[in-house]
Amino acid sequence: MTKSAPKSETATPTIVLVGHGMVGQRFLEALADRGVTSRARVVVLCEEPRPAYDRVQLTSYFSGRTADDLSMVEDGFMERHGIELHLGDPAEAIDRAARTVTARSGLTVTYDTLVLATGSYPFVPPVHGKDSAGCFVYRTVEDLLAIEEYAKDRATGTVVGGGLLGLEAAGALKGLGLTTHIVEFNARLMALQVDEGGGAALRRTVEDMGLIVHTGVGGKEIIADTGGAVTAMALSDGSSIDTDLVIFSAGVRPRDQLARDCGLDVGERGGITVDERCRTSDPAVYAIGECALTADGRVYGLVAPGYEMAQTVADDLAAVDCEGFTGADTSTKLKLLGVDVASFGDAHGTADGCLDVVYSDARAGVYKKLVVGAGGELLGGVLVGDAESYGMLRPLTGSVPPVAPEQLVLPAGLGAPAALGPSALPDDAVICSCHNVTKGSIRSAVTDHGCATVPEVKKCTKAGTGCGSCVKTLTTLVNDELEASGISVDKGLCGCFGYTRAELYEIVRTLRITTYARLLEGHGREEARSGDGCEVCKPAVGSIIASLAPTLGTSGYVLDGEQAALQDTNDHFLANLQRNGSYSIVPRIPGGEITPEKLIVIGEIARDFGLYTKITGGQRIDLFGARVDQLPVIWAKLVDAGFESGHAYGKALRTVKSCVGQTWCRYGVQDSVRMAIDLELRYRGLRSPHKLKSAVSGCARECAEARGKDFGVIATAAGWNLYVGGNGGAEPRHADLLAQDLNDEELIRLIDRFLMFYIRTADRLERTSAWLERIEGGLDHVRDVVVHDSLGLCAELEALMADHVAGYRDEWAETINDPERLRRFVSFVNAPESPDPTVAFVPERDQVKPDLTLLSGPTIPVRTARTLEGTSSR
Amino acid sequence: MTMAPERIDLRVELLIDQRWFAVCDLTDLIPGRGVAALLPDGSQVAVFLDRAGRPYAIDNRDPFTGAYVLSRGLLGSADGRPFVASPLLKQRFDLETGRCLDDETVTVQAYATRAGDVMSAQVA
Ligand code: SRM
Ligand SMILES: Cc1cc2nc3c(=O)[nH]c(=O)nc-3n(C[C@H](O)[C@H](O)[C@H](O)COP(=O)(O)OP(=O)(O)OC[C@H]3O[C@@H](n4cnc5c(N)ncnc54)[C@H](O)[C@@H]3O)c2cc1C
Numbered sequence: 001m002t003k004s005a006p007k008s009e010t011a012t013p014t015i016v017l018v019g020h021g022m023v024g025q026r027f028l029e030a031l032a033d034r035g036v037t038s039r040a041r042v043v044v045l046c047e048e049p050r051p052a053y054d055r056v057q058l059t060s061y062f063s064g065r066t067a068d069d070l071s072m073v074e075d076g077f078m079e080r081h082g083i084e085l086h087l088g089d090p091a092e093a094i095d096r097a098a099r100t101v102t103a104r105s106g107l108t109v110t111y112d113t114l115v116l117a118t119g120s121y122p123f124v125p126p127v128h129g130k131d132s133a134g135c136f137v138y139r140t141v142e143d144l145l146a147i148e149e150y151a152k153d154r155a156t157g158t159v160v161g162g163g164l165l166g167l168e169a170a171g172a173l174k175g176l177g178l179t180t181h182i183v184e185f186n187a188r189l190m191a192l193q194v195d196e197g198g199g200a201a202l203r204r205t206v207e208d209m210g211l212i213v214h215t216g217v218g219g220k221e222i223i224a225d226t227g228g229a230v231t232a233m234a235l236s237d238g239s240s241i242d243t244d245l246v247i248f249s250a251g252v253r254p255r256d257q258l259a260r261d262c263g264l265d266v267g268e269r270g271g272i273t274v275d276e277r278c279r280t281s282d283p284a285v286y287a288i289g290e291c292a293l294t295a296d297g298r299v300y301g302l303v304a305p306g307y308e309m310a311q312t313v314a315d316d317l318a319a320v321d322c323e324g325f326t327g328a329d330t331s332t333k334l335k336l337l338g339v340d341v342a343s344f345g346d347a348h349g350t351a352d353g354c355l356d357v358v359y360s361d362a363r364a365g366v367y368k369k370l371v372v373g374a375g376g377e378l379l380g381g382v383l384v385g386d387a388e389s390y391g392m393l394r395p396l397t398g399s400v401p402p403v404a405p406e407q408l409v410l411p412a413g414l415g416a417p418a419a420l421g422p423s424a425l426p427d428d429a430v431i432c433s434c435h436n437v438t439k440g441s442i443r444s445a446v447t448d449h450g451c452a453t454v455p456e457v458k459k460c461t462k463a464g465t466g467c468g469s470c471v472k473t474l475t476t477l478v479n480d481e482l483e484a485s486g487i488s489v490d491k492g493l494c495g496c497f498g499y500t501r502a503e504l505y506e507i508v509r510t511l512r513i514t515t516y517a518r519l520l521e522g523h524g525r526e527e528a529r530s531g532d533g534c535e536v537c538k539p540a541v542g543s544i545i546a547s548l549a550p551t552l553g554t555s556g557y558v559l560d561g562e563q564a565a566l567q568d569t570n571d572h573f574l575a576n577l578q579r580n581g582s583y584s585i586v587p588r589i590p591g592g593e594i595t596p597e598k599l600i601v602i603g604e605i606a607r608d609f610g611l612y613t614k615i616t617g618g619q620r621i622d623l624f625g626a627r628v629d630q631l632p633v634i635w636a637k638l639v640d641a642g643f644e645s646g647h648a649y650g651k652a653l654r655t656v657k658s659c660v661g662q663t664w665c666r667y668g669v670q671d672s673v674r675m676a677i678d679l680e681l682r683y684r685g686l687r688s689p690h691k692l693k694s695a696v697s698g699c700a701r702e703c704a705e706a707r708g709k710d711f712g713v714i715a716t717a718a719g720w721n722l723y724v725g726g727n728g729g730a731e732p733r734h735a736d737l738l739a740q741d742l743n744d745e746e747l748i749r750l751i752d753r754f755l756m757f758y759i760r761t762a763d764r765l766e767r768t769s770a771w772l773e774r775i776e777g778g779l780d781h782v783r784d785v786v787v788h789d790s791l792g793l794c795a796e797l798e799a800l801m802a803d804h805v806a807g808y809r810d811e812w813a814e815t816i817n818d819p820e821r822l823r824r825f826v827s828f829v830n831a832p833e834s835p836d837p838t839v840a841f842v843p844e845r846d847q848v849k850p851d852l853t854l855l856s857g858p859t860i861p862v863r864t865a866r867t868l869e870g871t872s873s874r
Numbered sequence: 875m876t877m878a879p880e881r882i883d884l885r886v887e888l889l890i891d892q893r894w895f896a897v898c899d900l901t902d903l904i905p906g907r908g909v910a911a912l913l914p915d916g917s918q919v920a921v922f923l924d925r926a927g928r929p930y931a932i933d934n935r936d937p938f939t940g941a942y943v944l945s946r947g948l949l950g951s952a953d954g955r956p957f958v959a960s961p962l963l964k965q966r967f968d969l970e971t972g973r974c975l976d977d978e979t980v981t982v983q984a985y986a987t988r989a990g991d992v993m994s995a996q997v998a
């Protein structure tokens with residue numbers, strides 16, 4: 001628990017916040033921004049067991065985000081601002097006369113100001129059987145954990161409610177592998193947001209995804225077995241659905257009980273009544289977020305209006321002038337089950353004399369409607385299936401658009417004129433509705449605050465850090481603004497090439513360029529064409545050429561011809577350079593499986609050459625301290641014993657770790673070792689923008705840590721789940737679920753495509769995790785491309801991988817059999833027999849370590865001059 | 875590796891104490907890379923060839939780590955001048971002067987070098 005140094009009760013006022021949800025946290029940040037936290041004691045009572053998290057992104061928990069990822073509280077925030085946070089301790093009573101709040105633990109705090117941010121609770125219709133085991137709501141991390149657990153060995157689920165949240169919950173159930181029904185009382189899905197036409201387009205798309213939609217019927221009764229677990233749901237039309245699990249998502253209700261109990265005014269249909277300053281009927285008490293019934297008579301179920309309320313109260317407490325909260329935009333854009341849905345402004349066309357402009361393509365599941373006022377002004381609209389233009393249309397709402405409304409809904413290519421860019425927007429157009437950031441503020445972030453990148457602008461304005469739907473428009477605006485201020489955005493790889501790595505890959509691939517020299521001369525920056533390149537582009541181009549080599553029909557061997565000059569030093573010697581100039585050797589041990597005979601060989605070699613041995617973090621063995629001239633001899637022995645290069649030196653596949661799996665482990669459901677070996681052998685030697693790591697676990701216990709890998713595989717009873725974009729290292733990231741329950745063949749096909757798509761589009765030294773977060777559309781886009789073949793690329797990606805697999809040869813076996821290639825493995829060109837005396841060792845823990853004292857002096861003379869006689873000067 | 879016929883027999887030589895000292899054949903060098911060589915006094919030099927076919931030589935010792943590895947770095951050019959990037963911590967050294975491009979206070983020795991009549995710029 002965070003306890004700040006006690007501040008004197010008399011001098012410092014106390015602010016108590018009840019509810020640490022999204023709006024509560026925003027309120028705390030606003031207080032801190034305004035310096036209020038330094039002059040007031042702030043106490044937070046939080047009902048949930050964890051600090052505020054991003055409820056909007058709750059569903060992403062199922063696609064791999066952890067509860068920690070979702071946290072909204074920056075590390076150390078509470079400590080820095082001396083805020084006392086009490087987790088798992090809800091407020092139970094308010095005594096307004098005494099100005100005290102009492103929490104469940106018995107803690108009683110006297111307040112000067114009380115802020116209620118208690119949010120909403122999901123409404124559960126009073127149907128019989130609603131408390132049976134297997135009935136859930138969808139609001140908190142705990143709800144999701146419970147659903148996930150219960151769904152484990154269940155087959156069918158039903159969501160009651162076909163609104164925004166219902167569809168999201170349905171998507172989650174489907175993702176968990178359940179046959180999923182949606183029961184909606186209204187005649188269409190998302191009745192609140194979309195009109196009839198939009199509802200129809202949405203329904204078609206949702207059904208195409210395999211969900212079963214029942215509209216115009218309500219759930220009448222939940223039928224449970226003798227053990228009290230759900231088995232079916234009876235519907236109002238007399239039919240019934242067999243189901244193992246039910247999620248109620250029939251709307252939310254403000255949590256105003258606490259306020260009612262202490263006599264504050266509440267609305268007839270719920271919600272704590274507040275004025276424009278968000279003050280309740282007691283001036284010492286405020287209410288913000290979803291629990292408040294605002295001055296315009298509404299209860300807002302979206303986060304952006306709640307944020308505005310939070311800011312209003314913080315302003316009030318900081319005695320800053322502000323406009324107060326009089327109402328907010330309820331525009332939304334969502335990606336539900338992969339379908340874009342957006343509604344904004346007067347979506348239902350309620351204004352007098354307004355007209356609709358509709359474009360509908362039932363086959364493609366696209367429906368777009370704009371509501372246009374009598375004077376031609378855009379009033380609102382609904383977009384289903386294609387919400388590309390949302391970022392543009394929403395800010396235009398209320399004004400007369402610069403082009404005819406029909407042209408705003410026609411798809412590109414159907415006679416639509418050049419798309420309207422964000423440059424056409426006025427400065428007061430709101431670009432980010434989550435944080436109420438206007439185009440003007442974004443422009444000034446660039447011009448006045450010197451932000452030069454999108455992440456900087458995000459940090460400075462908060463734009464784009466909510467639902468994320470505005471990021472595309474934001475990026476265009478920032479780049480336009482940078483260009484306008486004469487700051488060119490050079491995306492080039494380095495001083496030698498003005499192209500990105502992905503562009504260079506395309507150039508090499510399509511023009512079939514097989515040498516760095518040709519690429520530099522033909523496509524380098526003018527001033528760099530005759531130069532020597534640099535240490536940035538050479539290895540990058542070397543890697544591109546190596547990964548395309550089988551397809552270009554050139555040698556994939558990285559030490560041949562000009563390729564040799566491009567490689568980083570480690571690749572150049574096929575080993576890892578250590579701090580004293582010696583090398584380490586990592587033979588491949590696929591899947592971490594090794595025979596006693598091979599272990600003995602490794603032991604013998606290490607003993608004979610005096611190498612330091614260590615088990616690596618990647619389930620293999622590293623032999624340290626070899627001199628460059630010893631590498632070929634050592635490798636000759638290793639190759640002879642059946643070992644291959646482990647590519648520990650390359651930007652290439654490193655290891656595929658495995659757990660012991662089904663063969664031995666009592667929990668295992670698949671043979672994880674065999675799969676790990678198959679994958680490691682398939683992708684060994686594959687050159688990529690950064691190193692690639694993988695792991696295969698035999699069951700959900702995940703002993704191989706597959707979710708920390710670039711591509712991780714976890715066994716399920718039905719096959720394999722594939723996760724992508726994981727990372728250990730400095731910025732760990734859990735991999736996201738790409739597809740589930742794949743059979744062997746499907747798994748490998750998908751990994752082939754994924755890897756080749758990554759290799760093709762990533763930046764230099766960009767791990768899959770960073771790539772996945774950077775590329776437009778993120779995981780969804782990657783899934784579209786590699787699972788649904790949205791770019792029609794899959795056949796080509798698979799062919800590239802097939803070429804790689806067919807063309808693979810062990811680099812070390814090729815090297816030791818070729819005297820020409822062996823020539824480089826000497827310490828001195830003019831004294832090939834002399835070992836480098838600076839590479840020496842001292843004992844440590846029964847092995848050796850580098851003798852660094854040898855390296856500290858200015859120079860060390862070598863006493864082997866006899867070898868130099870033949871080359872003395874003329 | 876293919877050898878251009880005109881490169882055969884050419885020796886790479888460094889100027890040491892006013893005398894040219896041969897360290898290797900031109901064919902021992904790959905454009906864009908280096909090799910290490912021993913000098914008569916037992917010290918180590920790193921010898922390089924750039925893409926234009928010009929040879930260079932500097933000390934082999936990386937002053938930042940003490941390791942004798944500069945010969946194993948990658949060549950590049952910045953503002954038209956050739957450099958080698960240390961394979962350990964990537965600091966770059968101008969091949970003509972030995973000056974470190976990433977830390978003004980550090981310089982390694984550079985040697986005048988020639989192969990036939992192709993010669994690297996004289997050391998200041
Ligand atoms: C040898 C080993 C440590 C050990 O003794 O266990 C090791 C050693 C090195 N790691 Fe590692 N890493 C080793 C396992 C790991 C792991 C664990 C794993 O793979 O399960 C990780 C975290 C997983 C991951 O990569 O996401 C790991 C994350 C890193 C990183 C951070 C990568 C990142 O994306 O943040 C680097 C730095 C980099 O690559 O830029 C790094 C870089 C390095 C380098 C290459 C640093 C360097 O440039 O010299 C080390 C060279 C090894 C050598 O000279 O032989 N090593 N390194 C491990 C070799 C595993 C193997 O069998 O190939
Ligand atoms: C799955 C899902 C998807 C959503 N998607 C979107 C979207 O795309 N866009 C959008 O704008 N909105 C979305 N929402 C709604 C959004 O999450 C809410 O508008 C927002 O969380 C409201 O913030 P709040 O702080 O008012 O309430 P909450 O975030 O619910 O926080 C209230 C907190 O108060 C606590 N509390 C209640 N009573 C007490 C008490 N007596 N003592 C202590 N603590 C108490 C609760 O436990 C809770 O933690 C979504 C919601 C869900 C569930």
Ligand code: SF4
Nearest residue numbers: 659665668698699703
């Ligand atoms: S992941 Fe599962 S199968 Fe593999 S070792 Fe762990 S518990 Fe056993």
Ligand code: FES
Nearest residue numbers: 432434466467468
């Ligand atoms: S509109 Fe949601 S983040 Fe900008």
